[in-house]
Amino acid sequence: MADQTPAGTPATPAGPPAGAAHHRLRAAAHRHLARHPRAAALVDRLTPRSVRARTTLAACASVAVVLIIASAAVILLLRVNLERTVEADAREQAQAVARLATDGHLTSPLPLDHGTDFIQVVDANGRVVAASQNLTGRPPLAPARHHPNGHRTFNLDARGHAHHQRVTSIAATTPTGPVTIYVGASLHTADAAEDLTTAALAVLSTVLLFTVGALTWRATGRALRPVEAIRAEVAAIGDRDLNRRVPEPRSDDEIARLADTMNAMLQRLEAAGTRQRRFIADASHELRSPLTVLRTQLEVALAHSDPDVHADLVAGALEDTERLQALAADLLLLARLDTTDHDWPDEPVDFADLIHTTVAARGVEPHPVDVHALTAITIPGNPLWLRRLLTNLLDNAQRHARSHITVRLTTDRASGHAVLDVTNDGPPIEPADHEKIFERFARLDDARSRDDGGTGLGLPIARDIAAIHKGTLTVLDAPGATTFRTRLPIPPQPSPAKVMK
Structure with missing residues (x-):
């Protein structure tokens, strides 16, 4: 018997790949447009x-x-x-x-x-x-x-x-x-069966396609409704309305996490704006007081011709001018520290030598300073800023110490940090005020700080410098003493085996 196989169809010549044809079609469409x-x-x-x-x-x-x-x-x-x-x-x-x-x-x-x-x-x-x-x-x-x-x-x-x-x-x-x-x-x-099936599939496919489109349109609209609410709320928030928050959907999905992140960002912006306004108000107040005193002294000096009175007034004006100069320098340094475009300073600094030279350069002070920094410790940092950190801590200790100050430098090999302790035997700081003293222009004893020349910026500057060096500055209370502890990272040292290689 003869073979009984289905009839063949005419051979189609091989054409170019579908991808190349698609690209050519797109290129032709772009040229036409x-x-x-x-x-x-x-x-x-x-x-x-x-x-x-x-x-x-x-x-x-x-x-x-x-x-x-x-x-x-x-x-x-x-x-x-x-x-x-x-x-x-x-x-x-x-x-x-x-x-x-x-x-x-x-x-x-x-x-x-x-x-x-x-x-x-x-x-x-x-x-x-x-x-x-x-x-x-x-x-x-x-x-x-x-x-x-x-x-x-x-x-x-x-x-x-x-x-x-x-x-x-x-x-x-x-x-x-x-x-x-x-x-x-x-x-x-x-x-007939093929024609009927084709028609039925066409009708069913059309119905299914419209159903999918309608469901997708509705589901997407419902899913994007919270996004639109977040966008509208963010668009309505101005620089004076940072206390407002975007609505958070009750679902636990990406949009809810987006709303939570937006609210956290708005909270940080509000806190930053509050700090900035308070800082500007405090800076204005701090500048107004010495400027008022300086103006009064100059007016009195102009009104009196007595040389003795004139000399005293000029000396007082010079003292207030120095205070204004120190305050302006602190404000400028804070502005530099607040910028986010500076890199972590990585100049190798002999921290022990820096402590000895800084304490020796201060000369005679009201309270003696005992330095215990025998071990040479090299850390990456900016020597000018590290010297300023130590100077601010020593200035704060001199203002509050009763009889003596101790500076101690040690290493914490377990965590890889250099530990600097500046201790004074002055009155202890209440635990509730441990963070307040690092706020700008914060004073626990306002009248005394102004009398002894404090600006309220020394400790905040010191903490910012420690943070820029990827370190920390905290307060430790001990019986009869207050210690300001600074922890700065030490780069890992190569092992002896690696050095021999």
Whole structure:
């Protein structure tokens, strides 16, 4: 028997890769838009700009691609199964006729089974030996329509109208010689089922596509509603409304975390603004007092011609001028320390030597200073700023000590820090004030600090310098003493084995 395989389709010449064709198509579209500004403007206007529209369009496009692929696969599988069924029926009919031909029992017309359109038996000379009723008197099919694969699909106007048929051919041997049996099975049922399935899938896909678009549009709108509320609230917050907060959704998702982060940022901004306003107010107050005293002294000096009074007033004015100069220098240094564009100073500094030279350069002071810094410790830093840190701590200790001050430098190898302790035997600081004393212009004893020359900026400057050096400055209370402890990181030292290598 001849092979019975499905009819082949014409070969398609190999083309360029799909990616290259896509790029060429995009390039051609860009060239076309470049030559037509109005079309480019129209495309720009039609391009969705909102996240909601883009998300909905992307979801619909993705679902449409999936539906097209799935529908094509379903239709293809349905077509293949239906054609196999038709071929099986035609092959069974052809085999039955072949058995009749072999036994010499061919009759004309030949009966048709269910699903078979026609039967024709042709001998080796091209003469019709037998045929079904609908092909009686018709010329043989073999000379014009024989297919090398045994069967094929073609339009056959056998009953007055064109319809697809699957033709199967089988060779058989009869008592009078070899014959070829042609059996045609109608594909009308397969075509109708394919058309009905295609229409049903098109309707269902359209409904599903619109449903996905509507659900995506609604879900995206609900998801982005808190974002819009956050945006509107942030847009309404001015530089004087930093106490306002954005609404936080009750869900535990990315938008809720965004709102929490925004509120934390607004809280930091509010705190920074409050500190800045308080700092400006305190600086204005601190500058106004010595300026007022200085002006009064100068006015009195101008009004009195007594040389002794004049000399005392000039000396007082010079003292207030020095205080103003120190305050201006502290404010300038704070402004430099507050900038965020400076890098961590990394110049190697012999911290022990810096302590000894700084204490020695201060000369005679009201209270003696005992220095315990025997170990040479090298840390990365800015020597001018580290000297200023130590100077501020010593100035603070001199103002509050009763009899003596101790400076001690040690190392904490476990944590890799140099530890500087500046201790005075003055009155202890209440635990509640341990952080307050590091606020700018903060004074626990306002009148005494002004009398002894304190500006309220020494300890804040010292802490900022320690922070810039990636260190800390804290207060430790001990019986009969107060210690300011500074911890600064020490770079790791190479092990002996690595040094030998």
